[in-house]
Structure formats: structure tokens, C-alpha cells
Amino acid sequence: MLALAPDAGSVSAAAKLVGSVSADGCDDGAVWGLCAGSGKTPYQTVVDLTGPAYKCSCPSRKFPCKHALALLLRWSAGDVPVAERADFTTTWLEGRAAKKETPAPAERTPDPAAAAKRSERRAERVGTGLGELDVWLTDQVRTGLAGAAQAGYAYGAATAARMVDAQAPGVASALRRLPRAVVSGEGWTGRLLTDLALLRLLVAAHARLEDLTEDEAAVVRAHVGYPVRAEDVLASEPLRDHWAVTGVRDVVADNLTARRVWLRGRRTGHAALVLTFTPSGQSPDTSLPAGTVVDADLHFHPGTPELRAVVGTRYAAPVALTDLAPGSARDAVGEFQRAVSLDPWTRHWPVVVSGLVPVAVPAAAGPGFALTGPDGTLPVDVGGADVWRLLAVSGGHPVTVAGELGDRGLRPTGVLGGGPGDRRWVTL
Structure with a gap:
């Protein structure tokens, strides 16, 4: 339960x-x-x-x-x-x-010509919208960021709404995240400029899609917000493994609940993200509860690094997660660096680290936290996680922790607690 x-x-x-x-x-x-x-x-x-x-x-x-x-x-x-x-x-x-x-509506035979026209019209609308975004980004650098501090949480809201009209929902989401940098305290100008620069990079990459490789173009389209049909993803080659569900996070926005489920293959070590959207008031998908392992096929969206996936055939019911393949702090940082090198808009990457002890460390704004061990130290990005529970489960001993690694550190999603004969997953 x-x-x-x-x-x-x-x-x-x-x-x-x-x-x-x-x-x-x-x-x-x-x-x-x-x-x-x-x-x-x-x-x-x-x-x-x-x-x-x-x-x-x-x-x-x-x-x-x-x-x-x-x-x-x-x-x-x-x-x-x-x-x-x-x-x-x-x-x-x-x-x-x-x-x-209720019987499902009869499937209509897709019209390739009509689909091509719709795709062309969408590309034109996206291109026009991103052109307007480029002008807005130029204005931010030309006039300075003082206006951002005054706008606060409203910063970029009007432009985000325009990106929704231009059928670029991924860009709209990135614009809505900008105020987090504005209100995040000391050093916010540097963080905001970084976010604006990544948006400018996305605009420039979209303008030269034809010059990119297939995988690079798929990454750009994904961040802009081009849709990919689940049927097309399921038609790709599956990867079967015993997938450990290492984290589940819900984000509520625009009357939708976005559920992010992080997985890691116990045999392949492959990371995966299953992302689902549910209208407000309805129950999100609960078929992948945190702290379980499911034997299933995953089909990955196009692009590299492969991360977002759709669950295909399931071969058994989920069982309790009692073990994870070990991973070092150095390996985790290497995974994140590789992901950013292939996809510069990567914000977090799912990792598993073991043999590290969670500790409280002095910080200017109150107690900070870190995971430390023989091969290095990772700062902990609290981000809503129950870090005190992590400390309690550890009891000062090395533990295996799963989480999302970003530029601010590791945001824990769960920890394996208990002794060798009684390993239990604790959600953070």
C-alpha cells in the first residue's frame, strides 16, 4: 500500500x-x-x-x-x-x-497527404513563433535584466502564452520556468542568463534542422514540443529488462498532472523516464509504483541519449525492489556529463549511487546536505525530498540512493534501507 x-x-x-x-x-x-x-x-x-x-x-x-x-x-x-x-x-x-x-471509435485510415500538410502547417507556425521568441530574447539582453526582477513570477508569461499559440509547448514550459531563477536569491542573474542562452540555442538549432543528424533533430523537436505518437514509439525495437522504479514525481500545471516515473534496468543499467499526463481530478497512472521491479519491454522515443520511454509488453506483475546495481559518485557525474553533451537542454538525469553516507554540512542559508564517500562527494539538492528521512534510514552508514542529478546536486527520490537480509525501499 x-x-x-x-x-x-x-x-x-x-x-x-x-x-x-x-x-x-x-x-x-x-x-x-x-x-x-x-x-x-x-x-x-x-x-x-x-x-x-x-x-x-x-x-x-x-x-x-x-x-x-x-x-x-x-x-x-x-x-x-x-x-x-x-x-x-x-x-x-x-x-x-x-x-x-463504451466502444472505442472506429479507427480511420490515416491520409498521408493530409498528415504531411498538417505537419507542414505546424512547422510554419512553430517557426514563426520561435522567430518572435528570438526578438524577445534579443530585447532581454539589449535592455538588461532589471525588468525581470520587477516582473517576478510574471516574467516571460506573455511570451509563453504566445508559444502555446505557436504550437511549441516545450518552449512555453521552459519560459514558465524562468521566474524560478529570478526569485531564487543571490546569483539569479547568472542562472537566468543561462536559461535564456539555452532558449536561444534551441531557436538557432530549430532554424537549421535540415543540417542536423536524425538524432540531433529529434532532440530539438522534443524540446520544442513536437508530438510523437505512442503507436510510432511502440513500433520501435524494444529493450527488455527488469526495470527498477526508482522515483515517481507529480507536477501539477495548467489543469494537468504530469507524472514522471524514473526507471533503471537491473541488467543493462539503462536509465528511462515514463512520462504521463492526466487531466485534473483524474487518477494518474499507478501501474509503476516506486520501490518495485517490473519485467517489461520499454520502447524509447527517438533521439539521443535515449531516456523517455513507453512501456510495452509486461511479462510479470511488479515485485518489491530489494537491490540495485552499485554506482559511484564519479560514475553518476559521468552519466550526467554525457547526457548534457548529447542534449544540452538536459536538466536532470536519473542516477543510482551506492556506498555514500548522507551528512549535514554548514551552509550560509541553514543546514545543507551532501552524500560523501571514498570516491567523491555529491551535494544534495533538497527539492522537496525528505532529507531527514534519508539521514534516519542511513543512521550514519553507507546507503544506496536513487535520484535526479542536476547542476545543483542530487535530488533524492528513494533509498534502500535495512540490512542485507531485509532490504526495503524508502521513498523520499
């Missing part, structure tokens, strides 16, 4: 709510109950055990929310009685069943 949690904070919150679940019941397909909240009316919570899928009347945007987790913890402990389904449970489950039974 804990492996389904979106983050460590949800687990802690759910544990405190287990005793507040009432009017609960379960059967072979579902578990339901009423969970006390801050208001007078308790939240109606249902879990479809065949999914799993979740429904709760609370306003949380996490899936599963803390109320669903609390209900599952109570059910897994055997404290939920078998009962006749509540009305709100039946209504939701029947709605789900109706959607599953």
Missing part, C-alpha cells in the same frame, strides 16, 4: 488519519469509507481494487490522496469489514464500468 503513495509526506499524513475512517466496508472489488476532514461533512473515499483507482470528495490533487491511503492502510490491516456497498461507492464504480464498456 505504501508503494502507491505519491510522496513521503502523504504516508505520514495517512498514518495519522487511519483512526478517523468510519462507515467503512469492502468486498472483492472495492473498499470505501468516510474520512473526517476539516469541515463538518466527512469525505467520501472509494478505492477500486481492480485498478487500483481512487475517488475522494476532498480537494487534494494528489493521487492517491491521504484519505485513500488511510483507508487502504486500515483495509490492509484487516480492520475493514465486508459489507454491502454504500450508494456513493456503487455510483462511482458503475460510472467507471460504463466508461470501460
Whole structure:
């Protein structure tokens, strides 16, 4: 049950709510109950055990929310009685069943000529939009960055909206990230200039797509935001391995929940990212919970380095993650450097490091953290991770940590704790 949690904070919150679940019941397909909240009316919570899928009347945007987790913890402990389904449970489950039974629309035979025209029109719109972006970038350098500090979180918002109209969503997302540099404290001008320079590089690369190799052009298109059909990706050669799910992160923006699932092949050592998008109010894909291993085929999107992937055939149900291939701090830095050399817009790269001890180190803005060992030291980029939990799991001893390595250090996503005979995954 804990492996389904979106983050460590949800687990802690759910544990405190287990005793507040009432009017609960379960059967072979579902578990339901009423969970006390801050208001007078308790939240109606249902879990479809065949999914799993979740429904709760609370306003949380996490899936599963803390109320669903609390209900599952109570059910897994055997404290939920078998009962006749509540009305709100039946209504939701029947709605789900109706959607599953709705016949899929008949597939239309694709028209190559029409597809080519649509692709040409999109390329023209993107090119026009990036031309306008180039003018905006030139203005930022010509007039200076003082206006960025005054704009704060609104910096680049209008230009980002224009990139959405130009069908360049990847560029729009990069523009929306610019305010993070503006409000990040001392040295923000250098960080902002770096981000602006990378945008200028993307504009220049897109203008000469025909001169790039196939892999280089695929990387540029991916960052601009050109769509790639899942069917085309699944038609590529698969890579089968036992894939360890080393991290799951949700980012909510524009009424969409983007779920990033990091994987690493236990045999090949290949890193992978499965990225899914879910409309607000719906449950994200939970078929790859953190701390599990799945025997499956992965099909990778075009471009190098190969990272984003689509899951193909699965050969077995997920099992608990109890071990990871060792990796040194030096190897992790080398992986990140290679990724940036092939794709200069790489912000983070999934790595696994072992034999390192997490420690607190003095810092000007409060306690900082690092992972240190015989072959080097990696600074820890907290980034929402529960670093104190990492320290507690370690207990001052070397551990194996998975995370996203970027220019600010390693952002941990999980750690293997326990002794040799009792290895357990702890989400951070």
C-alpha cells in the first residue's frame, strides 16, 4: 500500500488519519469509507481494487490522496469489514464500468497527404513563433535584466502564452520556468542568463534542422514540443529488462498532472523516464509504483541519449525492489556529463549511487546536505525530498540512493534501507 503513495509526506499524513475512517466496508472489488476532514461533512473515499483507482470528495490533487491511503492502510490491516456497498461507492464504480464498456471509435485510415500538410502547417507556425521568441530574447539582453526582477513570477508569461499559440509547448514550459531563477536569491542573474542562452540555442538549432543528424533533430523537436505518437514509439525495437522504479514525481500545471516515473534496468543499467499526463481530478497512472521491479519491454522515443520511454509488453506483475546495481559518485557525474553533451537542454538525469553516507554540512542559508564517500562527494539538492528521512534510514552508514542529478546536486527520490537480509525501499 505504501508503494502507491505519491510522496513521503502523504504516508505520514495517512498514518495519522487511519483512526478517523468510519462507515467503512469492502468486498472483492472495492473498499470505501468516510474520512473526517476539516469541515463538518466527512469525505467520501472509494478505492477500486481492480485498478487500483481512487475517488475522494476532498480537494487534494494528489493521487492517491491521504484519505485513500488511510483507508487502504486500515483495509490492509484487516480492520475493514465486508459489507454491502454504500450508494456513493456503487455510483462511482458503475460510472467507471460504463466508461470501460463504451466502444472505442472506429479507427480511420490515416491520409498521408493530409498528415504531411498538417505537419507542414505546424512547422510554419512553430517557426514563426520561435522567430518572435528570438526578438524577445534579443530585447532581454539589449535592455538588461532589471525588468525581470520587477516582473517576478510574471516574467516571460506573455511570451509563453504566445508559444502555446505557436504550437511549441516545450518552449512555453521552459519560459514558465524562468521566474524560478529570478526569485531564487543571490546569483539569479547568472542562472537566468543561462536559461535564456539555452532558449536561444534551441531557436538557432530549430532554424537549421535540415543540417542536423536524425538524432540531433529529434532532440530539438522534443524540446520544442513536437508530438510523437505512442503507436510510432511502440513500433520501435524494444529493450527488455527488469526495470527498477526508482522515483515517481507529480507536477501539477495548467489543469494537468504530469507524472514522471524514473526507471533503471537491473541488467543493462539503462536509465528511462515514463512520462504521463492526466487531466485534473483524474487518477494518474499507478501501474509503476516506486520501490518495485517490473519485467517489461520499454520502447524509447527517438533521439539521443535515449531516456523517455513507453512501456510495452509486461511479462510479470511488479515485485518489491530489494537491490540495485552499485554506482559511484564519479560514475553518476559521468552519466550526467554525457547526457548534457548529447542534449544540452538536459536538466536532470536519473542516477543510482551506492556506498555514500548522507551528512549535514554548514551552509550560509541553514543546514545543507551532501552524500560523501571514498570516491567523491555529491551535494544534495533538497527539492522537496525528505532529507531527514534519508539521514534516519542511513543512521550514519553507507546507503544506496536513487535520484535526479542536476547542476545543483542530487535530488533524492528513494533509498534502500535495512540490512542485507531485509532490504526495503524508502521513498523520499
